[in-house]
Amino acid sequence: MLPRRPLIPSLLLLRPWSTMAVPPEHASPVQTGWPERYFVAESSGSDLVHFTLTSDRERPANRARPRCFLPLPGRCYSFCVPAAQSPRQRVWAARLHRKLQQRLSQEPVAAGRKILALLSYGPQDAALERGFLVQDEQPLPNTERSLEELLRLVLPAPAHLSVYEEAKDGELWHALWRLQGAAEGKELVCRTRVVATEEPTLHPACRHLLDTAVFSSLETARRVLEECTSLIPEAKAVLDLVDKCPQHPKKGDFPVMVIEGLDATGKTTLTQALKDSLNAILLRSPPPCVSQWRKIFDDEPTLIRRAFYALTNYILASEIARESAKSPVIVDRYWHSTAAYAIATEISGKVQNLPPLHHQVYHWPEDLLKPDIVILLTVSPKERIRRLLGRGMKKTREETELEANRFFRQKVEESYRRMENPACQPVDARPSREEVLKAVLHLIKNQCHLL
Structure with missing residues (x-):
């Protein structure tokens, strides 16, 4: 099993704040020592959407909503495979990504659902993580549960679930959840804001x-x-x-x-x-x-x-x-x-x-x-x-x-x-x-x- 890098995992979920245990005004900063991460999703027409997470309590100057997130009542889910370095780890991670891709394609296709490619990367050539972003315009009640089961089954323990939610003022917030065993539920780790970022000079995959x-x-x-x-x-x-x-x-x-x-x-x-x-x-x-x-x-x-x-x-x-x-x-x-x-x-x-x-x-x-x-x-x-x-x-x-x-x-x-x-x-x-x-x-x- 691959060692888990201390990065913000990227399973994204958009749903009303009323379903959360802790309101957004009590947001916690990213855990100390976690390196900065950026995300890029490929939307329709092959346009790329870039965003990142910030622990700033002050409202950021850039309030643009990343286009890959659907407005309510839509929900978005995504996840990335942990980064790998050695040939053995890279083979393991590549086959794991492929397995997730196959499992997603086998799910019943609901109206208004799209699966987008997602990359997570850090500054200065930090390891690249690959995953998927699932957009659901009309989410089914069991979608979140089935994705949690998939993560627990496929990803190395502990799997993580990131929840991206819209506040009353229209801003997006991120809540990181650690998935415990099937009978143990999940634990809130931290909360951060979601902000759009500029496109980097070089596509993040070029370095890899x-x-x-x-x-x-x-x-x-x-x-x-x-x-x-x-x-x-x-x-x-x-x-x-x-x-x-x-x-x-x-x-x-x-x-x-x-x-x-x-x-x-x-x-x-x-x-x-x-x-x-x-x-x-x-x-x-x-x-x-x-x-x-x-x-x-x-x-x-x-x-x-x-x-x-x-x-x-x-x-x-x-x-x-x-x-x-x-x-x-x-x-x-x-x-x-x-x-x-x-x-x-x-x-x-x-x-x-x-x-x-x-x-x-x-x-x-x-x-x-x-x-x-x-x-x-x-x-x-x-x-x-x-x-x-x-x-x-x-x-x-x-x-x-x-x-x-x-x-x-x-x-x-x-x-x-x-x-x-x-x-x-x-x-x-x-x-x-x-x-x-x-x-x-x-x-x-x-x-x-x-x-």
Whole structure:
């Protein structure tokens, strides 16, 4: 079990003050020694709402009501998973977050209920906590009780419940409750005000992307999957394949060309045409030796799923090294795809919330075999959806998200554009197959000196 950090837990509940044991005018300050915490919730339209808690008895100058809290009679509930540091703790926390997500999705869907993503973080790179905010416009009587039962069952003891309540003057107050055993009730810990805050310069998740979503080396990804071998038998099989690969494989004398892009941008058609035109070997990511485990790891939380895909890149690198000694190599997706989707998934909100240009998360891992050129195929969203519908293929969870959320798609596309060393070279894939092939061959000729 993970040690509990002395932070303000973030299970949020909005209800009338009349139901509370202590009135707001008797509010207690945050317990001495508890570090400052901030919160960000992703509301409708991918807008981010930032707020914090303060123990000041004086009414704060900033009285703006955080938009993620519903007016009465609505209620809002949320909770975060305790922060973790070591690989073992991070795997535990990630699976716990996933379990809570699944349990919430299994609850009966009431009219007017929404579940929002929630982050809790501290200043100066303090540990990030992930959770959920549940909005109920018309709350059911047993909602609070069922959430308390869920917290007692899933979170490390003692679980905490934070109650956010509206006073008569319209201000929001926070009451922290410690949940005892099922038969012991709960204990009031402290009360604080709730105030809106300005958006930070850098999205709070940006500081935590490396080696939790985008892995900077084989070893950092390996440590995550090593902690999963007792939980996911296939993790051991993946690690066995990694162990059979040569360390730091070197590219052969022939060029390596990677084709990137969202689904339905023409990658399959182009890679096959390049294979025939250049008499090249065609490889795909992830390679066939691990493809049978994709669905298993796609159902795991981001930390584990991204570690799996990061390691498949290193397995693919050994194949690239071997084949590039004999002929040119075409690769259908590689590291850039793994990183772009991870960044877009982990950074909530819109494109402007992405890590800035030249952030380390966009840099190619130093221990991964590097291609000679990376081509990024692009088409308009309307054309891409038309092609997807025409294919009639089953979509992955991320492809479904791409279609449903234009902000997610924009973040993926922009993350591709920000990749460095090597950068992605965009090619408009709207023209005919022949024209696209001609444009790509021209880039290859100029950069790889192959033709």
